[in-house]
Amino acid sequence: MKLNLRLKLGIVILLILTIGSFTLPFFTDVNPSEQGTYFRNMPASRNHPLGTNSIGQDIFWYLVFSLRNSLVLGVGVSFFAVIISLLLGLSSGYIGGVYDRIIMLVTDSFIAIPSFPILIVLGTLIRGQTSFWYLGTVLVIFGWAWNARTVRSMALSLREREFINTARFSGSSTMEIILYEIFPHVYAYLVVGFINSILFVINTEAALAVIGLSNVEVPTLGSIIFWALNYNAMFIGQYMWIVAPVVTTVLLFLGLFLTSTGYNQLFATRRGHS
Amino acid sequence: MQLLQYLASRIVAYLAVLFIGVTITFFLPRLMPSDPIEGYIAQMQNQAGQTITPEAMDALRIQLRRLYGLEGSLVEQYFNYINKVVLQFDFGPSLYSYPRPVAEFIWTALPWTLGLLGVSIVIAWVIGNFIGLLAGFFHNSRFATTLEVVGVVLYPIPYYILALVLILQFAYIWQWFPLSTTIRPGPLTWDKVSAIIYNSFLPAMTLILAGFGWNILSMKALAFATKEEPYVVFARLKGVKPRRIMTRYVFRNATLPQITALALSIGTIFNGALLTEILFSYPGLGLLMRTAIGSGDFNLMYGTIIVSIFSVATAAFVIDLIYPLIDPRIRLR
Numbered sequence: 133m134k135l136n137l138r139l140k141l142g143i144v145i146l147l148i149l150t151i152g153s154f155t156l157p158f159f160t161d162v163n164p165s166e167q168g169t170y171f172r173n174m175p176a177s178r179n180h181p182l183g184t185n186s187i188g189q190d191i192f193w194y195l196v197f198s199l200r201n202s203l204v205l206g207v208g209v210s211f212f213a214v215i216i217s218l219l220l221g222l223s224s225g226y227i228g229g230v231y232d233r234i235i236m237l238v239t240d241s242f243i244a245i246p247s248f249p250i251l252i253v254l255g256t257l258i259r260g261q262t263s264f265w266y267l268g269t270v271l272v273i274f275g276w277a278w279n280a281r282t283v284r285s286m287a288l289s290l291r292e293r294e295f296i297n298t299a300r301f302s303g304s305s306t307m308e309i310i311l312y313e314i315f316p317h318v319y320a321y322l323v324v325g326f327i328n329s330i331l332f333v334i335n336t337e338a339a340l341a342v343i344g345l346s347n348v349e350v351p352t353l354g355s356i357i358f359w360a361l362n363y364n365a366m367f368i369g370q371y372m373w374i375v376a377p378v379v380t381t382v383l384l385f386l387g388l389f390l391t392s393t394g395y396n397q398l399f400a401t402r403r404g405h406s
Numbered sequence: 407m408q409l410l411q412y413l414a415s416r417i418v419a420y421l422a423v424l425f426i427g428v429t430i431t432f433f434l435p436r437l438m439p440s441d442p443i444e445g446y447i448a449q450m451q452n453q454a455g456q457t458i459t460p461e462a463m464d465a466l467r468i469q470l471r472r473l474y475g476l477e478g479s480l481v482e483q484y485f486n487y488i489n490k491v492v493l494q495f496d497f498g499p500s501l502y503s504y505p506r507p508v509a510e511f512i513w514t515a516l517p518w519t520l521g522l523l524g525v526s527i528v529i530a531w532v533i534g535n536f537i538g539l540l541a542g543f544f545h546n547s548r549f550a551t552t553l554e555v556v557g558v559v560l561y562p563i564p565y566y567i568l569a570l571v572l573i574l575q576f577a578y579i580w581q582w583f584p585l586s587t588t589i590r591p592g593p594l595t596w597d598k599v600s601a602i603i604y605n606s607f608l609p610a611m612t613l614i615l616a617g618f619g620w621n622i623l624s625m626k627a628l629a630f631a632t633k634e635e636p637y638v639v640f641a642r643l644k645g646v647k648p649r650r651i652m653t654r655y656v657f658r659n660a661t662l663p664q665i666t667a668l669a670l671s672i673g674t675i676f677n678g679a680l681l682t683e684i685l686f687s688y689p690g691l692g693l694l695m696r697t698a699i700g701s702g703d704f705n706l707m708y709g710t711i712i713v714s715i716f717s718v719a720t721a722a723f724v725i726d727l728i729y730p731l732i733d734p735r736i737r738l739r
Contacts, residue, residue, distance in 0.1 A: 138558075240419060241426040243670055246718045248677035249695065249711040250431055256699045256707065257435050270434070335564045339681050342566045343696065357570070366578050374574070378567055389562035 139394025145387030149380075153199035164194040165351050173370065185373045186363050195376055198351040199384070202334045205264060205352070209271045210329035214322060216272070217279035222310050222318065224280070225287025236284065242277035250274075251336065255345030267346060271333050278332075279325035286318045320399040327392035331385060338381065353381050412736050413727075420723040424492075427715035431708070432487055436480065497709035502701040508709040511694055516713065519690030523679050526610045527668075530617025535664060537618070538625025542660075543652050545630050554626055561619025565678035569612045569685045576608060583608050586687035609686045616678055624667060628660035635659075662733050669725040676718050 135143075162169060168188040176183045182191040224235040254270055290296060290313075299313050334353065340346040341354025344362075348355040356377045365373040447467060451458055458466070471477050478486070490496050497508035541553040577585045587605045592598060632638065638655050642648075646655070683692030691710050698706035730736040 237419060237422045238426065240670070241423040244423045244673050244719060244722050245427040245430070246673040246676045246680075246714050248680050249714045250427075250434065252680075252695055252699065253431065253707055253711060254434060273430075273434075331562060339564065339566055339677075343681070343684050345699070354566075357566070366574060374570065378570055381567055382563055385562035385564065386559065390558070393558070 136394055136397050138390045139398055142387050142390030142392075142394050145383055146391055149199060149384055149387060150203060153196050153203060156196045157200060160193060162190065162193060164189060164197045165349060173368075176372065182372050182376050185360070185365070186368060186370055187359070191373055191376055194351055194356055195380060198353050198356045198377065199380060201351055202337065202353045202384075203330075205268060205271075205337055206330040206334040209268045209275060209333045210326050212272045213275035213329050213333075214279060214326050216276040217283055217325065218315075218318070218322065220276070221280040221283025222287050222314060225284040226291055226306065226310055226314060228288075228291070232284075236281075239277045239280045239284075242274065243281070247274040247336070248339070251340055252343075252345060255340050264347060264350065267337065267340075271336060274336070275329050275332055279322070279329060282321055282325060283318055286321055287314055290314050290317055320395070324392045324396050324399075327388050327395075331388050331392075334384070353377055353384070408736055409730055412730060416723065416726040419726075420719055423719040423722070424715065427719065428488065428492055428712065429484075431711055431715070432484055436483075491708065491712055497712070498705045500703055500706050502698075502703040502706070508706050511706060512691070512709055512713050515689060515691050515694040515710075516717070518688065519679060519683065519692065520717065522606060522609055522613070522683070522688065522690060523676065526613035526679075527617065527672075527675060529610075530614045531621055531664075531668060533614075534618045534621025535625045535661070538622040539629050539652065539657055539660070541622065542626040542629025543633060543656060545626075550626075553622065557619050557622030557626065559619075560615060561623055563616070563619070565612060565616050565681050566685060568615050569609075569682050572608050572612055573685070587689060589689070606688070609682050609688050612682045612686075613675070613679055617675065620667075620671070621664070625660060625664060628663060629656050632656045632660045662729075665725060665729055665732060669722040669729075672722045672725070673718050676714065680714070 166189070170180065170184045170188050170190055172184060172186050172188050174180055174184040180190050180192060182195070184190050185194075220235055220239070224232045224239075251270065251274070287310075296309060296313055299309050304313070337346055337352060338354030338357070341348055341352055342357050342361070344358055346352065346354060348358050357374065360370070360373040360377070363370075363373075365371070447463065447470070450466070451463075477483070490498075495509065497512075499505045500508050500511060503511075537553050538557070541550040541557070544550045573585065576582050584605055587609075589598070589601055589605055633656055638651060641651050641655050679690075680692035680695065682688070683690045684696045687693060691714060695707065695710045697703070698710060
């Protein structure tokens with residue numbers, strides 16, 4: 133198995149960011165979102181790798197916790213979104229008929245509906261008390277549709293293959309065929325879909341947080357930018373406060389995207405050879 | 407027959423998007439654990455120093471329920487809501503700038519959003535697909551690899567990051583463009599047009615750059631696949647000039663999935679546009695939504711959301727309707 137350049141780069145970026153953000157918090161007992169922990173506006177130094185901001189938080193530690201929280205939210209939500217898309221996509225592609233049409237109509241509608249305005253309303257109504265659980269549930273509702281579509285088209289093409297017929301004639305039930313015959317072929321797409329879904333979730337939460345509609349008390353990649361904008365980081369020359377999260381976000385998203393396309397490429401070539 | 411079938415399926419899809427969108431906007435807020443009215447009353451009580459009598463409070467509660475459309479059973483509320491908001495487009499008066507109707511605000515904001523979106527989607531689609539076509543058609547050259555890298559780097563960057571980087575670089579450090587939009591009302595003179603272009607440049611740039619990534623990558627993959635099709639090989643062996651092969655044989659066929667993809671992704675692009683407008687204080691629907699949130703104007707908020715869903719669904723529907731003009735297979739069979 134030869135890893136391609138995209139996959140290698142992506143995995144390296146993801147590993148560094150994930151391991152860093154999950155292990156580093158063990159080495160500090162500071163609450164990153166508490167204000168006035170340190171002196172304000174300190175430049176980068178040994179103790180503060182990225183300096184401190186104008187409300188006395190260490191930018192580096194805040195960033196580490198933000199990255200970790202965003203990743204946890206992304207992975208958690210994507211897990212459930214992928215399960216839903218798997219169930220709906222597989223059943224719809226395999227069973228077909230009216231069931232398939234209805235499910236696809238709903239799926240396409242969920243893809244087409246602009247989710248952001250709806251999320252904005254929800255964010256407003258529960259402002260201040262947005263629990264991450266609630267936000268996560270809503271993100272699952274808007275996050276499953278794209279994958280369901282891909283899985284369904286895979287199942288649709290697999291349904292006509294000979295080995296499925298063999299399985300059916302030898303007495304397997306619909307559920308068994310879906311689980312043991314079709315699922316293994318869909319699995320690789322699922323990995324790609326899962327990563328793309330993480331991208332979607334982190335992006336959406338951050339977008340809501342940037343305009344102050346997520347729970348901005350919890351450090352995430354979006355809330356750090358919200359506070360920086362709120363305290364006019366650009367005007368007071370606190371570039372690091374805004375540049376650091378921007379660079380981290382771009383790196384994380386690039387890492388996720390490279391991994392997903394790289395994996396896709398790898399899988400495509402493997403299928404081509406076999 | 408094929409065409410009729412196609413049209414029927416698109417119309418059903420259009421109605422389904424509207425129905426599901428409107429239904430979600432109705433039910434999700436009502437399924438929330440917290441009650442906005444009780445929250446509002448608690449806030450008022452705090453401000454009034456607990457001096458409101460219980461009778462006055464009950465009256466207030468009833469009035470607020472009527473205002474928010476929360477009277478009667480859930481089913482009754484739902485049909486009221488469909489009837490009023492969807493069928494009559496009546497969003498009621500703005501609660502903050504009472505009694506100006508919400509529709510008035512929306513009609514002023516909508517052209518800005520549609521203009522910004524329309525222009526940037528077209529530019530991003532045309533240039534992005536052209537770059538993708540080059541990258542896919544000459545996939546062996548170093549030049550093509552560079553173009554693809556541009557696509558790979560641009561694609562995953564979210565809208566708000568692009569917007570922030572552009573603001574930081576062009577409006578703050580270089581000061582070429584304004585930090586936020588200021589356009590004086592008045593007749594449409596040449597000066598005003600240039601002011602609009604000047605102010606819209608950075609928001610449009612954000613949307614265009616964000617659109618590039620997807621268009622480049624997807625067109626590259628399509629062009630690369632189409633290039634190996636037997637009819638293209640045949641044309642090459644027949645001695646058709648490469649340029650003609652690229653435009654007439656590869657591009658025309660690879661365009662079709664790109665148009666379908668555009669119809670599907672309009673919603674996502676619209677989401678990005680709303681956020682971009684908020685970050686640039688651009689006077690479109692996004693900023694209106696922001697204002698509505700800031701002032702707690704419930705009617706205005708619902709109005710902007712319903713109009714958003716309608717615009718996105720209609721835009722996707724229009725693209726679907728244009729599709730048969732470009733794909734002769736649906737028309738002729």
